[in-house]
Amino acid sequence: MELTDSDGNLVGLGNRIGKGGEGNVYEVDGRPSQVAKIYHQIPLTEDQFCKLDWMIKKRTASLSKIAAWPEAILRDRRGNEPCGLLMPKIDKSRQLHELYGMSSRRLRFPDVRWHHLLLSARNLAAAFHMLHEQGIVVGDVNQGNLMVNTNYNIRFIDCDSFQIADGEKTYFCPVGTPHFTPPELQAKKLGDIARTIDHDCFGLAVLIFHLVFVGRHPFAGRFRGEGDLLIEEAIAERRFAFSRDKEATMVEPPPYSLQLDDLPPGLAKLFETAFRTGGINGTPRPTPEQWVEQLDALMSHRTACELDDLHIYYSGLKICPWCRIEEEGGPAFFVRDGASSFVSDGRLAMLDEKVNALRPVAFPDLPPGRITPPERVSHKATGEKAKIERPEIAAMLLVVAVILCIAGIASGFSWVAGSLLALSAGAYLLLSTPCKARRQELLNYDSKLGQLRNRMLQIARTISGKHQNRKKQFDRNMTELRETVKRYCCEGDDLKKILREQTGSHRNDFLRGHLIRDCVADIPGMTDAMIPMLESYGVESALDVHKLGVYGVPLLSPEVALEMLEWRKLIEQRFVFKPEHGVTAADLERAQQAATQRFKISQARKILIGARHLDSLALVGKAVLTRSMRDFEKLSAKWKEIAREKGQYQLSRLKLERTVNSSPAVIISLALAIVIVGGLWTLIFG
Numbered sequence: 001m002e003l004t005d006s007d008g009n010l011v012g013l014g015n016r017i018g019k020g021g022e023g024n025v026y027e028v029d030g031r032p033s034q035v036a037k038i039y040h041q042i043p044l045t046e047d048q049f050c051k052l053d054w055m056i057k058k059r060t061a062s063l064s065k066i067a068a069w070p071e072a073i074l075r076d077r078r079g080n081e082p083c084g085l086l087m088p089k090i091d092k093s094r095q096l097h098e099l100y101g102m103s104s105r106r107l108r109f110p111d112v113r114w115h116h117l118l119l120s121a122r123n124l125a126a127a128f129h130m131l132h133e134q135g136i137v138v139g140d141v142n143q144g145n146l147m148v149n150t151n152y153n154i155r156f157i158d159c160d161s162f163q164i165a166d167g168e169k170t171y172f173c174p175v176g177t178p179h180f181t182p183p184e185l186q187a188k189k190l191g192d193i194a195r196t197i198d199h200d201c202f203g204l205a206v207l208i209f210h211l212v213f214v215g216r217h218p219f220a221g222r223f224r225g226e227g228d229l230l231i232e233e234a235i236a237e238r239r240f241a242f243s244r245d246k247e248a249t250m251v252e253p254p255p256y257s258l259q260l261d262d263l264p265p266g267l268a269k270l271f272e273t274a275f276r277t278g279g280i281n282g283t284p285r286p287t288p289e290q291w292v293e294q295l296d297a298l299m300s301h302r303t304a305c306e307l308d309d310l311h312i313y314y315s316g317l318k319i320c321p322w323c324r325i326e327e328e329g330g331p332a333f334f335v336r337d338g339a340s341s342f343v344s345d346g347r348l349a350m351l352d353e354k355v356n357a358l359r360p361v362a363f364p365d366l367p368p369g370r371i372t373p374p375e376r377v378s379h380k381a382t383g384e385k386a387k388i389e390r391p392e393i394a395a396m397l398l399v400v401a402v403i404l405c406i407a408g409i410a411s412g413f414s415w416v417a418g419s420l421l422a423l424s425a426g427a428y429l430l431l432s433t434p435c436k437a438r439r440q441e442l443l444n445y446d447s448k449l450g451q452l453r454n455r456m457l458q459i460a461r462t463i464s465g466k467h468q469n470r471k472k473q474f475d476r477n478m479t480e481l482r483e484t485v486k487r488y489c490c491e492g493d494d495l496k497k498i499l500r501e502q503t504g505s506h507r508n509d510f511l512r513g514h515l516i517r518d519c520v521a522d523i524p525g526m527t528d529a530m531i532p533m534l535e536s537y538g539v540e541s542a543l544d545v546h547k548l549g550v551y552g553v554p555l556l557s558p559e560v561a562l563e564m565l566e567w568r569k570l571i572e573q574r575f576v577f578k579p580e581h582g583v584t585a586a587d588l589e590r591a592q593q594a595a596t597q598r599f600k601i602s603q604a605r606k607i608l609i610g611a612r613h614l615d616s617l618a619l620v621g622k623a624v625l626t627r628s629m630r631d632f633e634k635l636s637a638k639w640k641e642i643a644r645e646k647g648q649y650q651l652s653r654l655k656l657e658r659t660v661n662s663s664p665a666v667i668i669s670l671a672l673a674i675v676i677v678g679g680l681w682t683l684i685f686g
Contacts, residue, residue, distance in 0.1 A: 002077040003036070005086060006056075011036060011074060020158070021175075023084065035089045036074060037160075043081035049073070051164055051171040052085055063134070064088065066127040067156035090155055093147035096120075100210045102333060103512050103541035109150070113334055114214070114312040114322075115302050120152040121211040122295040127154045128204050129288035132197045137163040139173025139195045141180045141203025143210065163195050170194055178232045179217065179532050180206050184279055186236040198278070201285040205274035208291055212267075213258050214333050218242060218275050220536035221251040221554070228555050231532055240275035254537045256330025262321040264301065264314055267294040310334040327608060331538055355488065355607050361614045363474045364622045366467045371460035371632055373453050374639060386654045390428070391435045395657040397425040398670065405678020415682040419675040426671025429661050438653070438661055445646035452639040456632060463628045470621045477617060481610040488603040510575045511543035511568070523567045525560040542571045 003011040013036055014027030023039040044052070055070045063069045074084040098104040099120060105112055124146070131138065138145075140161055147155045163173040174191040182202035185193065209218045221241030223229035229239065229251070239249040242260055246252070253259070260268040270286040278285030298314060305311030311322040311334065326332055386392070404418025429435045516534060520526050537553045538544060545568040550561040650658055660670060 001038070001083070003074045003084070004077050005074060006072040010077075011086070013038070022161075027089075028086070033089055034071070034086050036084055036086055038074070038084040042076070042083040043079075044083065047171060049082050050166070050169075052082075052160060054164060054166045054171075055159070055162075056085075058134075062130060066130055066154065067159050069159055085160065087159075090147050090157060093149040093155065095144060096124075096146040096148050096154070096207070097143040097210070097517070099148050100215045101515070101517070101535060101540050102215055102331065102538070103543065104515055104517075106335065107513060110336075113310060115299055116152055117211045117214065118295055118299050118302075120148055120154065121208045122292055122299070123152060124154045124207060124211070125204060125288040125291035125295065127156065128200060129292065131156075131162075132200065132288065135165055137173070137195045137197060138200050138203070139163040139190075140175045140177060141200060141207065142177035143207060144177075146207070177203075178529070179219075179235070181232075181235070182279055182285075183236050183238055186232055197287075198285050201287060202274060202278065204288060204291070205271065205278075205286065208295075209271060212263070213242070215540070216242075216254060216257050216536045217532040218271070219251075220533045221253045223554065224250045224252065230555060231529070238276055240272070243272060243276055245276070256325045256328060256538065257536075258321055258325075262314060262317060264294070264298055264316060267298055270294055310336060352604065355485070355604055358607070358611050361478075361611070361618050363471050363618050364625055366464065366625065370629065371456075371463055373456040373460070374636055374643075376643070386652055386657075388654070389434070390432070391438060391661055392654040392657045394425045394428045394432075394435070395654065395660045397421055398429075398660060398674065399656070401425060401674050402678070405674055406681060408678055408682030409685040412682060415678050418678050422671045422674035422678075426667050429667045430664055435661050438658075439663065441649065442646070442662070445642060445649065448642050449639060449646070452635055452642070456635045456639065459628070459632050459635065463625070463632065466628075467621070467625060470617065470624070474614065474617045474621065477610065477614055481607065481614060484603055484606045484610060488607060507572070507575050508543055511571060512541045514542040514571050515540060516542070516545075516564075519567070523560070524563045525557070526563070530556065530560070542568045 001013070003013070005011050011031075012029035014029050016024050016026050017035065018025035023037050026036045026038065028034045028036050039048075052070055052073055056072060059069050059071065068087045068090055070085045070087050072086040073082050074086060075081060076083045094108050098108045099112065100117060109116075128138070138156070145156060145158045145161075147157055149155075161173055161175065164171045172191060172193065173195055176185065176190045178186065180203040181190075182199050185195075185199060206218060209216070217231060218240055219231050219234040221234075221239075223234075223239070234241070234251065239251045241249065241251045241253045242257070243249045243251075244260060260271065263271075270290060273283075274285050277283050301315045302312050303315040305313065305320040305323060307320070307323060311320050313321050322333060398421075401418045401422035404414045404421060406418075408415030408418065516523070516526070516539065517531050520528055520531070533555050534540070534553055537549070539549050539553060545564045550556060550564050551558070553561075660667060
């Protein structure tokens with residue numbers, strides 16, 4: 001194509017440097033400060049031409065400072081048809097996501113600390129403010145349309161997609177990115193919708209969240225409801241993963257993340273408003289000016305960690321949140337010189353002090369006697385005499401019957417009278433309602449006591465079994481902790497041997513250089529929509545792809561997880577270690593020192609985490625044992641209470657009656673024995 005600019009000057013295209021959905025971007029021969037965008041569909045429509053013409057006429061120095069603002073319309077010389085535009089070239093800048101993504105930041109911005117991300121967020125809000133002041137709405141807010149340089153200045157690209165209002169005519173933004181689209185516009189066709197500044201403010205809040213929370217997406221978390229929850233669905237339902245109102249959102253943030261409580265209250269409130277209540281019944285979302293104000297305030301109230309100068313955080317906190325995340329087992333978000341972590345002498349000394357201060361942790365014992373059901377209970381006599389009622393009289397008549405039968409040796413009539421009396425008294429004891437009620441009452445007591453005893457035996461077996469399982473888990477963790485302590489205390493050749501076994505920094509750097517975002521097409525089943533969720537869970541590069549990492553990410557199917565693991569294997573196969581290339585003796589010495597520091601801190605962190613885990617296991621074991629013992633002891637107390645009631649009931653009866661009237665078998669046997677033995681006595685001696 002032969003192209004001319006607005007002044008009729010010839011424009012020669014150089015190498016293609018970009019490709020998008022609307023067109024290709026080329027270098028311009030002889031104009032190093034400009035690039036040319038040539039649209040796929042040419043000539044341009046009247047609306048496209050009028051929109052670009054308006055933008056060129058409205059170009060100002062302030063707009064050019066924050067955006068690759070169109071400078072001239074390009075025409076095809078042969079038909080003088082508009083086919084593209086000239087715009088400034090954005091040099092020495094990277095896309096915004098390369099700044100807040102942990103893996104890409106280590107490659108592109110290795111010296112960035114948290115306050116640099118805050119500064120970028122502040123400048124981003126200021127850039128939005130400048131556009132909004134002139135009535136310009138971005139519309140399709142997303143990280144791909146923003147560039148950032150090493151001075152953390154922000155510039156927009158693809159400005160021709162902005163929503164522009166020229167008098168009564170509005171040139172709409174026809175596209176949108178779901179992960180940056182506000183709830184009220186989710187799943188809607190955006191081509192004919194007039195976007196508002198408040199809609200832009202939602203996308204701005206998402207971008208600022210990405211920067212402040214180091215790559216996390218505000219709506220990427222683990223849903224506690226049924227099924228999976230897509231990020232777009234979470235946005236539509238306002239389920240802000242980091243909200244303090246967990247009962248309403250039912251979403252937990254990814255592990256090892258900053259929390260709203262790590263920010264000043266004013267900034268935290270802006271996020272809650274932007275993602276939870278903004279846009280409801282006319283409630284406005286935070287404006288760019290509000291973000292600038294709060295981010296400026298945070299930057300002026302920041303402090304550096306005493307133990308790691310790479311850790312910058314809000315000075316209102318009592319502890320460093322980055323140390324907290326690392327000591328919980330999370331990643332080191334900010335590192336020096338490409339290392340996996342930096343350890344200052346003070347931090348190593350602090351960790352060493354903590355390790356040395358650890359004390360032995362004992363798992364609670366379970367004395368067998370504590371879960372043995374009681375056998376008996378003591379009874380206290382009340383001093384009251386048992387009442388003489390009909391059952392007692394019947395029992396005493398049996399004694400009289402015995403005397404009469406013995407007297408049968410003197411007179412047969414006495415045996416007959418004694419036998420009749422024994423049978424009558426026995427029949428009364430056996431069949432009368434009061435006597436049967438007493439035997440039933442005793443049976444009820446024995447039944448309740450037996451049931452309680454069986455339940456206590458069952459609970460005792462359960463308590464003992466679960467306690468032993470927890471004890472085995474505790475012992476396994478204790479063994480692992482001792483091995484970790486042993487490695488931590490290694491010196492000299494032993495340490496070098498362990499370091500050789502664990503060192504893989506060159507391979508890790510190689511894997512870290514392969515970003516999943518750049519390799520979507522190489523992983524079957526992977527889509528661009530999955531990237532924010534993966535990045536929110538710390539899975540950004542091939543280095544982060546491992547079973548523990550990918551199988552815990554919501555929305556990621558097992559099939560895609562397997563494909564990611566296979567992709568990592570292919571990347572690993574391409575790695576070739578060349579230690580001699582560009583490596584000096586000083587490099588090796590520094591690498592050895594860094595490796596030792598990284599190893600020491602990793603082992604110290606493992607020890608401290610392991611010690612906390614042991615403490616937790618011991619506390620949980622004690623708590624569960626106490627809770628289980630409470631159940632057992634409640635049953636034991638109930639058993640003793642019923643046993644005492646039984647004892648008091650027995651004491652309220654005449655001893656003779658409760659002995660005789662203990663069961664039908666005893667009554668029948670006793671009555672018949674009196675008759676038979678008395679008869680034999682009379683026959684033999686009478």
